[in-house]
Amino acid sequence: MWDSLWINCNLCTMQGNGLGAITNGAIAIKGDKISWVGELENLPDEPNKLAREVNQLNGNWITPGLIDCHTHIVHGGERVNEFNMRLEGASYEEIARSGGGIRSTVKATRAASEEELLKAALKRANALQSEGVTVIEVKSGYGLDWENETKQLRVAKQIADHLPINVITTYLAAHTIPEEYQDNGDGYIDSIIEKLPELKKLGLADAVDGFCEGIAFSPAQIEKLFKAASELGFDLKLHAEQLSDLGGAELAARYDANSADHLEYVSEKSANAMAQSGTVAVILPCAFYFLNETKKPPIELFREKSVSMAVATDMNPGSSPCCSILLAMNMACTFFKMTPTETMRGVTLHAAKALGIENRYGSLEVGKIADLAIWDINNPAELSYHMGFNPLQELIKSGKKIIQ
Numbered sequence: 560m561w562d563s564l565w566i567n568c569n570l571c572t573m574q575g576n577g578l579g580a581i582t583n584g585a586i587a588i589k590g591d592k593i594s595w596v597g598e599l600e601n602l603p604d605e606p607n608k609l610a611r612e613v614n615q616l617n618g619n620w621i622t623p624g625l626i627d628c629h630t631h632i633v634h635g636g637e638r639v640n641e642f643n644m645r646l647e648g649a650s651y652e653e654i655a656r657s658g659g660g661i662r663s664t665v666k667a668t669r670a671a672s673e674e675e676l677l678k679a680a681l682k683r684a685n686a687l688q689s690e691g692v693t694v695i696e697v698k699s700g701y702g703l704d705w706e707n708e709t710k711q712l713r714v715a716k717q718i719a720d721h722l723p724i725n726v727i728t729t730y731l732a733a734h735t736i737p738e739e740y741q742d743n744g745d746g747y748i749d750s751i752i753e754k755l756p757e758l759k760k761l762g763l764a765d766a767v768d769g770f771c772e773g774i775a776f777s778p779a780q781i782e783k784l785f786k787a788a789s790e791l792g793f794d795l796k797l798h799a800e801q802l803s804d805l806g807g808a809e810l811a812a813r814y815d816a817n818s819a820d821h822l823e824y825v826s827e828k829s830a831n832a833m834a835q836s837g838t839v840a841v842i843l844p845c846a847f848y849f850l851n852e853t854k855k856p857p858i859e860l861f862r863e864k865s866v867s868m869a870v871a872t873d874m875n876p877g878s879s880p881c882c883s884i885l886l887a888m889n890m891a892c893t894f895f896k897m898t899p900t901e902t903m904r905g906v907t908l909h910a911a912k913a914l915g916i917e918n919r920y921g922s923l924e925v926g927k928i929a930d931l932a933i934w935d936i937n938n939p940a941e942l943s944y945h946m947g948f949n950p951l952q953e954l955i956k957s958g959k960k961i962i963q
């Protein structure tokens with residue numbers, strides 16, 4: 560006997576290459592897993608005989624719970640002053656080079672207690688969840704020393720004690736060079752590497768990430784970090800080619816990273832390498848928008864080479880103060896001409912792949928975790944089409960109704 564069954568619904572299973580749509584479908588849950596999915600007419604018996612609870616949906620759509628695979632939601636303070644500076648003409652890089660940018664959030668994050676960081680992060684996680692997000696990735700990167708980086712990661716994990724949401728954590732100590740190591744990026748990278756075994760032992764991070772950019776770390780520095788991290792069994796990710804092309808994405812592919820993220824300036828050579836290694840291209844349109852970028856990531860090239868594309872909010876105080884995955888989907892379509900089907904895959908199956916959790920999440924398949932978002936829509940493309948409108952009707956996390 561199943562615990563619950565949804566009937567008279569349409570499903571985006573995300574199986575196959577597109578949406579894997581099933582109209583007039585049914586889906587069942589037992590415990591925290593999906594136990595049956597298919598066409599209503601193929602149900603093996605009368606609904607009432609199959610499940611303890613039967614839910615009628617009148618043609619609404621069910622998708623997998625959405626996955627925001629790139630966020631920095633644990634941070635102290637906001638950067639409204641820099642927003643004003645940029646409106647007056649200063650560039651993101653100029654602000655960073657003059658001591659603002661990531662470093663100003665580092666100050667605020669170091670000054671904040673775990674309780675303060677958690678309180679602020681929960682508001683952001685809650686906003687994401689209200690739009691159907693059931694899994695988030697959360698990066699450190701605003702502590703830039705052992706004490707404060709691990710503080711951020713502990714807080715990231717605590718989010719899941721307060722909200723029914725899965726948190727995948729990423730160690731981003733290589734976000735920028737902290738003041739203490741001014742002009743000594745190599746020394747700072749060595750100090751990060753030294754602590755990796757302890758980080759592994761503590762189980763605080765699933766992946767290691769870095770920022771490969773002129774205002775942060777060179778490919779050689781990132782490579783040293785990747786070598787050490789992969790030897791210890793960490794998953795890898797990289798902020799690559801956001802502001803210039805340093806070949807970071809190719810490096811990420813060479814180290815079998817789960818994803819390379821941003822990629823506005825990525826080369827064809829790197830895209831080829833990503834296709835070969837199965838490294839996901841994480842597209843972050845809200846940062847592109849908020850920084851007034853003009854150079855777009857080469858979506859057509861990724862499509863042509865069959866590089867999987869994910870879409871995420873990049874929620875952070877400097878380049879993307881955005882807590883809306885639906886808005887990220889909309890912007891991926893309007894700015895980059897991704898199709899609504901691609902963005903849907905980008906926040907489900909491909910986002911799961913970017914986090915290395917595609918065996919358990921990202922599609923409606925028997926045996927996967929029962930994270931279901933139920934939408935009051937007539938067409939799945941509506942999730943990419945609306946702006947500032949949230950059609951979520953119900954959210955099921957690990958088999959349990961958490962929003963209805």
Ligand code: NIG
Nearest residue numbers: 661770798846873875877878
């Ligand atoms: O993903 N690119 C680097 N890191 C963040 C921005 C960090 C910040 O400005 O605070 C990003 O866009």
Ligand code: FE
Nearest residue numbers: 629631798873
């Ligand atoms: Fe980021």
